[in-house]
Every structure is written in structure tokens, then in C-alpha cells.
Amino acid sequence: MGSERISLRIGLTGGIGSGKSTVAALLEGRGALLVDTDAIARRLSAPGGAALPALRAQFGPDCIDRADGGLDRVWMRAQAFADPAVRLQLEAILHPLIRDETEQFARAGVDAACVVFDVPLLVESDRWRDRVDRVLVVDCPEEVQVARVARRSGWTPDEVRRVMAQQAPRPLRRAAADAVIDNRGDSLDALRTVIDVLWKHWMAVDR
Known part of the structure; x- marks a missing residue:
């Protein structure tokens, strides 16, 4: 990566409807530079x-x-x-x-505290693991994924499941993670607390 490499690169991933975008925004609010590969x-x-x-x-x-x-x-x-x-x-x-x-x-x-690469298919790709220092997976039960996506997009549950079938199964994503955020609930405060703890830990270890 050369002399310009910053202290920490985080690969952020999760299945559709997991809440990954919310986690990305919270990390950005703590000083991370967010690189959104979908965008x-x-x-x-x-x-x-x-x-x-x-x-x-x-x-x-x-x-x-x-x-x-x-x-x-x-x-x-x-x-x-x-x-x-x-x-x-x-x-x-x-x-x-x-x-x-x-x-x-x-x-x-x-000069950012870290760079967060938001990569929906990080686990499915063989191009990303050696480009990041940590893999952070946002996870929730599949029924929660289906309900969230159907509610926000108007897709039918079957349409959501077809998209999910193209993504890595939850056990594979979790196995690839250095840390997993369980985001099955809808409490933003609880999610913020979990991210605060992880952020402080990783910043202390990698600084």
C-alpha cells in the first residue's frame, strides 16, 4: 500500500436488510472515511x-x-x-x-482515523480480504432481512429471498469476520453503543 497507508482499513459487509448502511453512517460519524462501493x-x-x-x-x-x-x-x-x-x-x-x-x-x-470500505459482496469476492485489516460483518436473522427489505422497497418476500440467495449464507459471512454486529433489533441507541465499544477497541489496538 506504500507509505500513504493509514492505520486501519475496515471492510464492512452484510446481507441485504442487515442494516449495514446504518452502521456505515455511524462509523463515518466517528471519523472514518467511508468508501461506498455500491455508490x-x-x-x-x-x-x-x-x-x-x-x-x-x-x-x-x-x-x-x-x-x-x-x-x-x-x-x-x-x-x-x-x-x-x-x-x-x-x-x-x-x-x-x-x-x-x-x-x-x-x-x-x-489523515482519517480509518477507511471503511462498504462492500456488499466482500465475502463472495476473492479480491478484498487482502486489501483490508479487519472485516466487520453486520448480521441479523433472515426473517428480519426479509421483513426490512419488503417494508422499505415494496418487494415481495420471494423477491427478497431471490436476492439473498445470490449472497453468501450467514454462516460463511460470520466465519470471515473479525467482528460481528448483531443488528436484529431496531434500537439505534443500542447499535450506537455496540459500535462505540468496537471503535474504541480497534482504534486503541491499531494506533
């Missing part, structure tokens, strides 16, 4: 995004949203869920671009 992917595939030429060349004009000229995410999601080969092709285009942008953000955060 980077959306920017790369938005109108004028750097990934669009390669996406169009790989998947054809059907992948482009006629309304705004960006990636048609609904169409792309359906194709990727239906065919694992399509998902791999999509990842082969996006992941190198995401990697380059995340490193640019991380270098900009040399």
Missing part, C-alpha cells in the same frame, strides 16, 4: 459513466436505459440473476474500475 458502481454505470461503453459492448443496447442513457439496472439485475455467467461478465467489467476508484478515495483519506 461507485452506480456512478460508473450512470449516464456518461466510465463503464458504459464496455457494458454496451458486452450486453448490447438492451442494457441501456432509453430514458436517461445509463445502465438499465432492472434489466441487468434480471439477467444476472437468471444466468451466473452474465453476473461474472458484469463483475469483470465493473470490479477493476471499482477497485481503482476505491484506492483513489483511500489515498485521499490518509
